[in-house]
Amino acid sequence: MRRLRLAFQLFLYGYLITGVYADAEPNNTLYYFNQESSINNFKELKTTFDRYLLKQGAYSFQPFNDEEAFQEHVRTTSRVIMLVSEWEYRALSRDMALKPLLIAEKEQESTTQRIAVTRVSNSGLEGYIVASAYHPGDAERIASSLLEHANEDALHYLRVPKDLDALMSVGFGMADFALTTREAYEDLVKLNPALAKELKVIQTGKTVLRLIVATSSDSDALSIAELLESMDEHPEGLKCLKMLGIDALNKPSKEALIHLKDNR
Amino acid sequence: MVRILLTLYLSLFCATLYAESMEKKPLVINSNGGVEKYRAAQTSFMEAFGSEAAVIDLGESRWNPKRLKQRLYDDYPDIIYAIGAKAYLAASEYIGEKTIVFSSIVNYRRIAMEPGHFGISEELHSGMQMTLIRHAFPHVKRVALFYTERYTKEWYHALKKSAQQTGIELVGHAVNGVDDTKSAMDAALDGADAFVMLSDPVLLSDTRQVQQLIDRCNERKIPVIGFLDSLAEMGASLVLSTDTPTTGRQAASMITSIRRGQPPAVRVQSPAGSKLIVNLRQIEELQVPYDDDVLQNANRVIQ
Numbered sequence: 001m002r003r004l005r006l007a008f009q010l011f012l013y014g015y016l017i018t019g020v021y022a023d024a025e026p027n028n029t030l031y032y033f034n035q036e037s038s039i040n041n042f043k044e045l046k047t048t049f050d051r052y053l054l055k056q057g058a059y060s061f062q063p064f065n066d067e068e069a070f071q072e073h074v075r076t077t078s079r080v081i082m083l084v085s086e087w088e089y090r091a092l093s094r095d096m097a098l099k100p101l102l103i104a105e106k107e108q109e110s111t112t113q114r115i116a117v118t119r120v121s122n123s124g125l126e127g128y129i130v131a132s133a134y135h136p137g138d139a140e141r142i143a144s145s146l147l148e149h150a151n152e153d154a155l156h157y158l159r160v161p162k163d164l165d166a167l168m169s170v171g172f173g174m175a176d177f178a179l180t181t182r183e184a185y186e187d188l189v190k191l192n193p194a195l196a197k198e199l200k201v202i203q204t205g206k207t208v209l210r211l212i213v214a215t216s217s218d219s220d221a222l223s224i225a226e227l228l229e230s231m232d233e234h235p236e237g238l239k240c241l242k243m244l245g246i247d248a249l250n251k252p253s254k255e256a257l258i259h260l261k262d263n264r
Numbered sequence: 265m266v267r268i269l270l271t272l273y274l275s276l277f278c279a280t281l282y283a284e285s286m287e288k289k290p291l292v293i294n295s296n297g298g299v300e301k302y303r304a305a306q307t308s309f310m311e312a313f314g315s316e317a318a319v320i321d322l323g324e325s326r327w328n329p330k331r332l333k334q335r336l337y338d339d340y341p342d343i344i345y346a347i348g349a350k351a352y353l354a355a356s357e358y359i360g361e362k363t364i365v366f367s368s369i370v371n372y373r374r375i376a377m378e379p380g381h382f383g384i385s386e387e388l389h390s391g392m393q394m395t396l397i398r399h400a401f402p403h404v405k406r407v408a409l410f411y412t413e414r415y416t417k418e419w420y421h422a423l424k425k426s427a428q429q430t431g432i433e434l435v436g437h438a439v440n441g442v443d444d445t446k447s448a449m450d451a452a453l454d455g456a457d458a459f460v461m462l463s464d465p466v467l468l469s470d471t472r473q474v475q476q477l478i479d480r481c482n483e484r485k486i487p488v489i490g491f492l493d494s495l496a497e498m499g500a501s502l503v504l505s506t507d508t509p510t511t512g513r514q515a516a517s518m519i520t521s522i523r524r525g526q527p528p529a530v531r532v533q534s535p536a537g538s539k540l541i542v543n544l545r546q547i548e549e550l551q552v553p554y555d556d557d558v559l560q561n562a563n564r565v566i567q
Contacts, residue, residue: 044565158517160537161507162561172389174536192395194429245560
């Protein structure tokens with residue numbers, strides 16, 4: 001009886017210990033969703049990221065194309081680490097305790113601005129076909145602030161694969177307005193100055209942070225956060241970042257943290 | 265009094281029915297739903313249109329001409345979205361007087377279009393093509409290509425004009441056939457930073473010759489840019505083509521415009537969405553400079 005009790009106690013302790021250890025096991029997957037980007041190369045993204053991350057340790061990358069599925073997953077996964085837009089970060093923060101670990105940068109800029117563009121010849125701001133790379137619901141949300149003149153019910157959204165396509169659609173007559181970023185517009189100025197001259201910015205939106213690496217628990221995310229922060233130092237890692245339209249992931253500045261706390 | 269009210273009610277009821285019937289659902293005719301790009305266009309059209317549309321898939325064996333004609337006469341839709349040449353020609357033949365929007369027809373100019381028909385070309389706007397080439401290879405100054413008088417002369421001239429806007433000098437060499445390209449190759453490539461492979465039915469007729477052309481360019485460290493996906497597997501560094509799902513959405517936009525009484529100013533639009541295949545393995549092998557920002561916009565990266 002005594003042996004039986006001892007065996008049972010040993011079994012119980014062993015179970016508890018392994019249970020605790022399993023609970024402390026870090027989540028080594030970086031989950032990604034960005035509704036403000038039409039990335040239609042998910043397979044490439046995952047393959048390229050996994051190839052790099054696996055070399056650094058048992059890490060992996062999981063992009064999502066559907067917001068509902070993404071939110072459901074991160075809400076039910078413990079010690080989750082994610083890469084999301086500022087809008088998504090704020091949406092999840094309403095009922096999840098999130099901590100921003102890293103902020104994405106491009107050419108040392110951690111923020112970007114959305115803009116609405118039309119043809120210079122469209123002085124009356126006529127037309128209603130709006131081209132953008134945003135997911136449909138998000139295009140409507142962004143248009144409501146950037147196309148204030150327009151009757152929202154009359155607008156028709158044409159989703160295109162990339163910001164450059166949205167701008168060129170307006171330039172070559174397939175759309176009346178484009179919702180895009182200031183960077184994409186500045187890129188077009190360099191790539192095709194003659195076309196860019198035919199377009200004009202009619203509204204500029206608020207400044208938003210680029211992608212945010214956030215976690216629901218900070219203790220287990222340090223190793224993957226360090227790995228992500230050093231990605232730009234390796235050619236293969238930089239390639240992964242470039243596929244997301246960024247070139248670095250760095251710890252948030254004081255200004256970025258204030259921005260996240262304010263502007264709600 | 266009751267009779268008056270009843271008559272008024274019936275009149276209003278009939279008027280409502282009439283109004284509803286005026287805006288019938290569009291009919292989608294798909295040349296062959298088994299072909300992936302046709303299916304992709306149909307799927308994205310149905311998603312974008314937000315309402316049900318009837319679909320006829322000409323890839324199904326039951327659609328013989330007699331049956332198809334009967335169905336089209338019975339349905340007599342106000343507006344048709346025709347995917348592919350077979351669908352467009354069938355719709356034109358039987359109900360050509362109706363509004364038809366087509367897409368996914370290679371070189372639509374060879375087909376006679378009737379008034380009241382609109383479409384989306386299969387080829388990207390030349391301005392879009394040159395802008396994307398500049399995006400991938402910002403250092404390219406001089407680009408060479410071959411064209412034939414019969415099939416691609418117009419395309420060459422359009423590209424040349426667009427190239428000027430992006431600061432690129434495009435030098436075209438007219439050839440009669442594939443055999444001419446062998447002897448003209450070295451002279452054409454002299455001083456070129458890149459080579460564009462136009463989708464010319466004559467020039468692409470011999471796969472072996474195409475491969476030899478690409479290999480020659482790669483030997484000389486000159487990246488090849490093409491407009492057919494298969495060229496990426498053959499060693500082209502960059503392939504630009506139409507994003508088919510966007511085409512379906514664009515067709516939905518055109519139909520919405522037509523229904524609002526504001527048909528597109530240009531009857532045949534260029535595709536609004538582009539697809540990029542970046543053959544990074546080839547580019548790195550050639551050791552030619554490229555802008556890695558293009559990776560963000562690539563649908564596929566070959567590594």
